[in-house]
Amino acid sequence: MVNMTTSGNAALRAARQSLGYRSQAALADALTKTARTIGLRVAVTARTVRRWESAEPPWPQTEHAAALEALFKRPIAELGFIPPWSDESTPTRPTVRTAADLQTAQRHFPGAAAALPASVATDYVAITVSYRHLYWSLPATRLHRSVAEHAQLGIDLLQQVPDPAKAALAKAVSESSLLAGRLEFFDLQQPELSQPSFVLALQAAHEGDDVLLASAILAHMAFAPAFSGDASRAEEARDRLRAARAFARRGNASAEMIAWLDAVEAEVETRFGDTRRALSLIHHAEETYEEYDSDTNPSPTWLDWFSPTRLAGFKGNTLIIAGRGREARETLERVIVDLPEDAVKQKSIYLADLAAAAVLEKNPEEACTHLESALDQLGRTWYATAMDRIKAVRQSLRQWDSLPAVRALDDRLYDWHTTVNSLVG
Template structure:
């Protein structure tokens, strides 16, 4: 079939929606490839009623714009619907991810271009100052929302997945780096909506698990547990990798620790360790760059600390420092903070202050609000020793202009 003797409009719309071959579109519609060939011929037959809406939904244009001519005597078809399930979300007073609303369709290459920036932000998170990266991530997400209105089919799903990841990154910065739980909750909701548009259950599971941290930090166990049940439900649709399943255990353990259920938390960490020893064979998604065996050990050390198992916590956390890659600057701050807490609880103020100063030195390189929270908590426990020189030296490090302003602003 020559290009001059074909339905160029339908073929162009198919490519723009990310369906590179006629077979891919046929599979998406649940029809034979021969049917798509007939539609892309010079005189395409009018689609059957049950396929008309499917075509317009997948390709983002009405039938006439796709090169079809209504049979004589038949009413013109309705144009592409302009309302979606997002209306229900908006009616509930929540922000909603936009839907395709215009016939100006972007080419399929836009998905790869948008994903490339998302990947760059993912890598920059580990070194760029959060206050600098956050506006860039939010602006990139705004671009993704605009692109969702101009893409269809596989291209739209790819953009939606990258958009969900961008919102997840922004939400993580808001919660872990900036300690803004209120904004983090709203941002993670947007991430979940975008993951739904992408129909990506693992990404949805990751977002839900992150959202469980928010109520857990306020000791709201029921809300945190409900979100973890949802996260595990989505993960079963995955399939999830060994690391992903172990991470879910670690997140739930952290939530249980925050809610005072230490025995349950230790059981979950033990289960995570067993999971890592027996792989599922599935590969972790590329965006899951926040978990490893060393990260699990860090979770364990913190739980042992809270449980009062100080010798075990010290051993675990020291091994984490040895195994942690050089790029783990933020996590290293948290581990130093936990080691400081171990020594403070063990009655070793000088060693506690030494670890706390190491944490502060690391924070001077890469800011991490969670790390600073650890140091402030250690300082509070050192109140009985506040007249000792080691504690006064720690205060000189802790109460610089920037950290003092930050503390008063909270």
């Protein structure tokens, strides 16, 4: 066994040399180029490779890990890296296959050796569609494991279905992994899990040659830097969106999808403090949506998380951040009326935003009423992102702590049910 304390990460160094890269700089260049081929715009430096070949190599960032796996055609755990979750401290995620596993499945099992009929892919796609629908009604903690395991099952099936069925199967694997990432990021608030899911979804979209799915995945990958609170990550988020728009153009995206990309970019700019730019993007999205013709250029069926009503919801939140309480209230009141009955998760978000608008208008009692309604929604379907919004509005009510309405809200906010859900959900 190699003594890592004296010789550094011998596994990675040996793998590098086996591919003919005589220096760390040469490997860095190769990884940067490989990242481009799988749709990632990241740069690897010789300094980063030097850290990876040290005696205590850090676990690579998600995009770097994908590039390593794509170049070496093996999981990064076989390159001398020890996963930070190796103590099995992450309770909700099943064993995760990597992007390299997906490539291996496609490379080593040609159609002639297929062990399963093409109908398996059809059945897998049908289950994927069912999970897409269940997202709106099932609690995330119940749905997540099934969706994540479904994505892993798809990778295994890619090894065994005939070649003509692989593209459809790869697209369904991509959608499943995207859904897992959405659950992890928005519902469970575990961004450290969501990014590997998004990378795997991107790789599967590449295998299925689905540029619109790739666009959607890249746009979702912009949320992590935007929600991080780290202003230095603004360009990272914007780069993801530039990539998403490039893929959307390549796939002749519908006006609806372009409007959604505008809304995502508006969310990013709002998070980084540029509400003027964000409102301009939302205005453009509204104009674009007016051009949408579902008969001439329909959206993909998986784009079920966006609508004119939800665009207005984006607008309401941006108006709040911009300090325009009355406009935000008027916008969000229309959103609540127009929202479908089954949009329980989104309704909790919009009620919390309505409460924030009430705070801007110096109406704490109305804010408390909206927050209690939001808690009613969370009692039906838990949504961690909504709870974050609720707690942020509660913090803004501190100057009215002595009001009976605020005290009653605290009794509700910190009852057994809500407290336990917020800690384990």
